[in-house]
Amino acid sequence: MTVQLEAFRKGLFDSGLLIPMGVDGLYGRSETFESIGTAFDALVSRTGAADKAEVLRFPPALSKQVFETTGYMASFPQLAGTIHSFAGNDKAHAALMRTIEAKEDWTTTQKATQVVAVPAACYPLYGPLGARGPLKPEGALFDVFSWCFRHEPSLEPTRMQFFRMREFVRAGSPEQVQQFREAWVERGKKMMESLQLPLNVDVANDPFFGRAGRMLVTNQREQALKFELLVPVIEGTSPTACLSFNYHQDKFGLSFKIRKSDGETAHTACVGFGIERVILALLATHGYDPQKWPDRVRSALWP
Amino acid sequence: MTVQLEAFRKGLFDSGLLIPMGVDGLYGRSETFESIGTAFDALVSRTGAADKAEVLRFPPALSKQVFETTGYMASFPQLAGTIHSFAGNDKAHAALMRTIEAKEDWTTTQKATQVVAVPAACYPLYGPLGARGPLKPEGALFDVFSWCFRHEPSLEPTRMQFFRMREFVRAGSPEQVQQFREAWVERGKKMMESLQLPLNVDVANDPFFGRAGRMLVTNQREQALKFELLVPVIEGTSPTACLSFNYHQDKFGLSFKIRKSDGETAHTACVGFGIERVILALLATHGYDPQKWPDRVRSALWP
Numbered sequence: 001m002t003v004q005l006e007a008f009r010k011g012l013f014d015s016g017l018l019i020p021m022g023v024d025g026l027y028g029r030s031e032t033f034e035s036i037g038t039a040f041d042a043l044v045s046r047t048g049a050a051d052k053a054e055v056l057r058f059p060p061a062l063s064k065q066v067f068e069t070t071g072y073m074a075s076f077p078q079l080a081g082t083i084h085s086f087a088g089n090d091k092a093h094a095a096l097m098r099t100i101e102a103k104e105d106w107t108t109t110q111k112a113t114q115v116v117a118v119p120a121a122c123y124p125l126y127g128p129l130g131a132r133g134p135l136k137p138e139g140a141l142f143d144v145f146s147w148c149f150r151h152e153p154s155l156e157p158t159r160m161q162f163f164r165m166r167e168f169v170r171a172g173s174p175e176q177v178q179q180f181r182e183a184w185v186e187r188g189k190k191m192m193e194s195l196q197l198p199l200n201v202d203v204a205n206d207p208f209f210g211r212a213g214r215m216l217v218t219n220q221r222e223q224a225l226k227f228e229l230l231v232p233v234i235e236g237t238s239p240t241a242c243l244s245f246n247y248h249q250d251k252f253g254l255s256f257k258i259r260k261s262d263g264e265t266a267h268t269a270c271v272g273f274g275i276e277r278v279i280l281a282l283l284a285t286h287g288y289d290p291q292k293w294p295d296r297v298r299s300a301l302w303p
Numbered sequence: 304m305t306v307q308l309e310a311f312r313k314g315l316f317d318s319g320l321l322i323p324m325g326v327d328g329l330y331g332r333s334e335t336f337e338s339i340g341t342a343f344d345a346l347v348s349r350t351g352a353a354d355k356a357e358v359l360r361f362p363p364a365l366s367k368q369v370f371e372t373t374g375y376m377a378s379f380p381q382l383a384g385t386i387h388s389f390a391g392n393d394k395a396h397a398a399l400m401r402t403i404e405a406k407e408d409w410t411t412t413q414k415a416t417q418v419v420a421v422p423a424a425c426y427p428l429y430g431p432l433g434a435r436g437p438l439k440p441e442g443a444l445f446d447v448f449s450w451c452f453r454h455e456p457s458l459e460p461t462r463m464q465f466f467r468m469r470e471f472v473r474a475g476s477p478e479q480v481q482q483f484r485e486a487w488v489e490r491g492k493k494m495m496e497s498l499q500l501p502l503n504v505d506v507a508n509d510p511f512f513g514r515a516g517r518m519l520v521t522n523q524r525e526q527a528l529k530f531e532l533l534v535p536v537i538e539g540t541s542p543t544a545c546l547s548f549n550y551h552q553d554k555f556g557l558s559f560k561i562r563k564s565d566g567e568t569a570h571t572a573c574v575g576f577g578i579e580r581v582i583l584a585l586l587a588t589h590g591y592d593p594q595k596w597p598d599r600v601r602s603a604l605w606p
Binding site for chain 1: 322323324325326329330331332333334336337357359360361362363364365366367369371376377380381382383384385386387388389390391392393394396399400403408411413415417418420427430431433440450452454456462464465466508511512513514515558
């Protein structure tokens with residue numbers, strides 16, 4: 001069951017679940033909204049508990065040099081967010097303040113700092129992982145969670161500029177990481193079915209930038225590098241990718257020198273859970289009051 | 304008991320509590336580090352529970368227009384972080400990629416987006432609060448929590464570029480908000496004493512920018528607008544401000560049209576809890592293994 005975009009926005013704002021912040025894609029969250037996210041995050045933890053992933057948490061930014069190494073600017077320059085600061089003296093500050101007071105553009109003199117907003121929760125992991133030295137024969141498994149930034153202002157609440165992503169990340173041999181990903185496609189489906197969400201898993205393609213990006217899209221689809229678990233949320237738009245299952249092959253292994261125990265370059269894969277998107281899919285499907293959601297959905301979230 | 308800076312960094316990195324990310328002031332966190340923060344955050348919740356604050360959560364950015372309204376660029380331009388993106392076409396992207404590959408500065412063509420990193424957890428609150436219309440006669444109380452950005456690269460782990468801040472924010476009459484602040488100075492002291500941290504509360508001054516900033520410092524001290532709860536952490540440096548108690552007078556009330564029930568401009572105050580700084584103060588004081596901390600500290604954190 002999908003909702004009409006304007007009705008969805010009005011429902012979320014009127015109920016206070018989301019709070020407008022004056023720019024599309026940034027919203028405050030009510031306690032109820034957060035409680036759904038906390039419960040879903042805990043459901044993800046329970047679903048993956050047996051694997052005993054190493055828990056690591058990173059801030060919502062990474063170093064510019066590490067960011068360059070990820071290759072993100074080649075694929076998604078339009079989505080990335082570099083963080084800039086004022087670097088002038090007293091005189092420059094006086095000029096800056098005059099520009100602000102005149103309501104003119106004061107951002108042109110800002111200088112890039114050494115930090116860039118995190119575009120995906122797993123990005124800060126690969127540098128430290130490579131720095132640890134070779135993996136054990138069984139590979140490695142991590143549990144990460146981060147606020148992520150993507151510059152794509154949109155009226156759709158399912159497409160925020162800052163949102164939270166939980167991920168499990170596997171590193172090891174191609175077989176190890178592909179097995180991890182396949183297992184999570186099945187787990188993810190069962191988990192989301194327990195929330196009584198209509199869903200579909202499909203091969204996906206990322207919004208690679210420009211003409212050169214079209215080849216990357218074709219490659220990604222043909223090699224089935226990315227699957228998404230899709231839930232219809234907003235009427236007349238594509239269904240919303242709530243979970244994604246990504247096989248990076250040796251991309252991050254090569255860039256960050258992540259090696260298997262035998263010294264060969266490791267492969268990596270990750271499963272990502274879009275916290276806000278799942279909350280919004282639940283609200284669209286079951287209504288704005290979690291107290292009135294079906295008993296089985298409630299007990300899956302709050303056992 | 305303070306620790307020497309280099310020994311502290313080595314202790315935190317060797318134990319894996321913090322993970323270097325290639326730039327000063329950005330670090331990954333281990334599960335143990337996070338568990339201390341979660342426990343402290345819950346202690347703050349218990350300490351303030353009786354007040355029944357309204358819980359709101361905001362992403363780590365706010366709109367540029369709201370940011371301008373806060374006046375932050377007048378006081379702390381050197382700390383603020385504007386978020387910039389690539390806004391060009393295929394040809395510009397090709398040029399950008401050549402610049403990156405040549406290891407030259409590729410950030411000069413980035414354009415400011417409509418969002419700015421949050422400098423303090425309460426900043427995103429005031430816009431929506433003003434938009435709600437006049438306060439009730441008893442005023443209002445909020446519970447916020449956010450990742451915050453400040454551009455101040457430092458070797459001191461207690462001075463991160465991205466860190467988490469929990470806050471309670473009170474809006475109402477001058478008497479209401481000053482009473483709130485005074486009550487929290489006492490509560491904060493008791494709460495931190497229960498963690499057996501050596502502490503001191505003192506009038507504080509913010510790092511206002513430049514020559515004009517010196518007047519602001521004097522004003523802030525003379526009017527006692529800011530108190531800090533300080534814990535000695537790093538040898539040979541000033542003690543670390545772990546909590547702060549701020550009286551904004553009518554600054555945010557005027558800027559964001561926050562009004563009392565009688566139509567007059569509301570005053571605001573906040574108490575802020577620096578999550579990472581408290582964790583680091585505990586580690587410096589009681590050692591790197593929370594399992595070996597004094598029983599009374601452990602039972603205050605994990606009752």
